[in-house]
Amino acid sequence: MMHPAITASCILAVTLSILCGCSQRKEPPVADAPTPAPQKETAPAKVEKAPDGKTGTVEKQLSDSASDTSRPRLEYFPKPAYPPSMQALCIEGEARVTMRITPEGKPEDIKIAGSTNPAFSDALMDVLPDWRFTPAEKDGVAVARTVSISIPFIINNRPVDLPAVISKGQPELLGVSRPKHPGKGAAKALVEFTITSDTIVSDVEIVSTEGVVDKGALLDSLGQWVFLPSRYSRSNSPQTKVMAEITFTGAGNVLIQYPYPTPVLPAP
Numbered sequence: 001m002m003h004p005a006i007t008a009s010c011i012l013a014v015t016l017s018i019l020c021g022c023s024q025r026k027e028p029p030v031a032d033a034p035t036p037a038p039q040k041e042t043a044p045a046k047v048e049k050a051p052d053g054k055t056g057t058v059e060k061q062l063s064d065s066a067s068d069t070s071r072p073r074l075e076y077f078p079k080p081a082y083p084p085s086m087q088a089l090c091i092e093g094e095a096r097v098t099m100r101i102t103p104e105g106k107p108e109d110i111k112i113a114g115s116t117n118p119a120f121s122d123a124l125m126d127v128l129p130d131w132r133f134t135p136a137e138k139d140g141v142a143v144a145r146t147v148s149i150s151i152p153f154i155i156n157n158r159p160v161d162l163p164a165v166i167s168k169g170q171p172e173l174l175g176v177s178r179p180k181h182p183g184k185g186a187a188k189a190l191v192e193f194t195i196t197s198d199t200i201v202s203d204v205e206i207v208s209t210e211g212v213v214d215k216g217a218l219l220d221s222l223g224q225w226v227f228l229p230s231r232y233s234r235s236n237s238p239q240t241k242v243m244a245e246i247t248f249t250g251a252g253n254v255l256i257q258y259p260y261p262t263p264v265l266p267a268p
Helices: 118-130 215-222
Strands: 018-021 073-076 093-101 107-115 132-134 136-138 141-143 145-157 172-175 187-196 201-210 226-228 239-248 254-257
Touching: 093 118, 107 118, 118 145, 145 254, 187 215, 201 215
Parallel strands: 018 145
Antiparallel strands: 073 132, 093 107, 093 145, 136 141, 172 226, 187 201, 187 239, 239 254
């Protein structure tokens, strides 16, 4: 298919992920991706985590950063649309922004802090001006506060029906088990594995890694992936060897790129 007062800064961890399906085919749904983990604080405050290590829901906001200062709370947040150009190729992504939440609960001075592709940050910027917050308070008085958010764009229904020129006969990824984020900063892993004729994954090999990666957890999750045969397969071979890239973002999101390398649409 990711706001005359004392101004402080904080990280607002938002459990809002943008899900999309990349096919009109009605396949069994895939479990939603994990909610994004809290980012590192830029202020002395610490983020209170839920028992499972994830942040709470949008409605169940983070605890106060100090005894006398609260955090802004999201009240109204229309989700950004999944960029069609990214959805067509099943490319997942993340967009990060900083913004000042006024004492009236309106976002202003919105700035892009980073994104995996400009299409994601553009989609997020389209809706952020409409977001509304319960403002932060200090000593019972509404105050302005600068926050940082990171929104993942996650593909929920994986089959893509890519043209043969893009898919190159690779099986379609249907069921995804995302490895847990190691929680030690940004990281990346390139993996190679064999898919047998009955779409079972075997011979998983980690080709390369960047940063801290829990290889055991990664191998366990990859072994649970489910594939569908490609309609464009030009071979009767009982096995197909493919690659995938798993990105662990600094904000705590886990993004998957399959097919890998990233598909490129041919010039018109």
